[in-house]
Amino acid sequence: MKFFAGAAVLLLLFALAPFASVPAGHRGVMTTFGNPSDQVLSEGIHFRVPLAQKLNLVNVSIQKGEGEGDAASRDLQTVHTRIALNYHVKPEGAVSVFRDLGNEPGERIIIPAVQEAVKAVTARFTAEELIAKRTDVRDQIIAQLRERLARHAIVVDEFSIVNFNFSKSFNDAIEAKTTAEQLKLKAERDLQRIEVEAKQRVAQARAEAESLAIQRQQVTPELIRLREMENQRMAIDKWDGKLPNVAGGAVPFINVK
Structure with a gap:
């Protein structure tokens, strides 16, 4: 009989759950008939009054949120923005988040705050x-x-900021502008190359003209006669001593003994 009585007490205590635990990454807020306490309960096991008190958990670990929305730029272009946010609740502010934000900070304050900040x-x-x-x-x-x-x-x-998206007309305008800038840069590079090549040709022509001028200055009558004598000597050196075979007419050379 005592055994059954003890078992009944244990079952009653288990059903009433006089103890509650706060897991890692959370803080606890105890409510008594729905009224939250000002005390933040840390991780571990805590006593509660069965039926009267309830332990509520507030997540204080880092959480991630993503969202997207439309806004207008200063030049009135429609901008579709996708963002990612990592945040956490201050452990000491768990009671405030539970009481003022209904333990739903993402829906109550974070999403509206992100949308407002992005638009502004x-x-x-x-x-x-x-x-x-x-x-x-x-x-x-x-x-x-x-x-x-x-x-x-x-x-x-x-x-x-994960991404910015703009209207198709704006994207086309950006692409056209980029193409025009690339063509402009190419034209400028081509012009620079042409100018360099022209300067090189001018420099080469000037050098050749100066060389010819110097050569003309060095040509004298004595140098011309010397060249003629050298050419005659080279012709004599190459002659094999035979007179050309000429049909009729006088012999072009006179044999002087």
């Missing part, structure tokens, strides 16, 4: 600047998020 910062830049100054855009969004979320015991760990 995007409106400061033109569409082209959003691409060229992506780091500045990200840093300004992070600054706004940290300032707003810190008031609700939420810490921004990382924020990144």
Whole structure:
């Protein structure tokens, strides 16, 4: 009989669950008939009054959220932005998150804060600047998020802009501009090459002209006669001593003994 009585007590205690535990990465908030306590319970086992008290868990580990939305740039281009955010709840702010945000910080405050920050910062830049100054855009969004979320015991760990998407007409305009710039650079390089080649030809022609001028200055009557004598001597050296075979007419050479 005592055995059954003890077993019944154990079953009753198990059913009433006078103890509750807080797992790793969480903090506990005890409510008494729905009224949250101001005390943040750390990881471990905690006593509760059965039926009257309930232990509620608040996640304080780093969580990741992704989202996307549309905004307008300073030059009124529609920008579709996709972002990724890592955040965590401050352990000491678990009661505030549970009480003020219904333990749903993502839905209650993080998503609206991200949308507002993205729209506000995007409106400061033109569409082209959003691409060229992506780091500045990200840093300004992070600054706004940290300032707003810190008031609700939420810490921004990382924020990144996954992608910017623009309208097809804007993308076509960017592509056309890029192509025009590439053609312009090619034309400038070709012009520079042509100018260099022209300068090289001018320099070569000038050098050849100067060389000819120097040679003309060195040509004198004495040099001409000397060249004629050298040519005659070379012709005599090559002659084999035979007179040309001429049919009729006088012998072109006179044999002087």
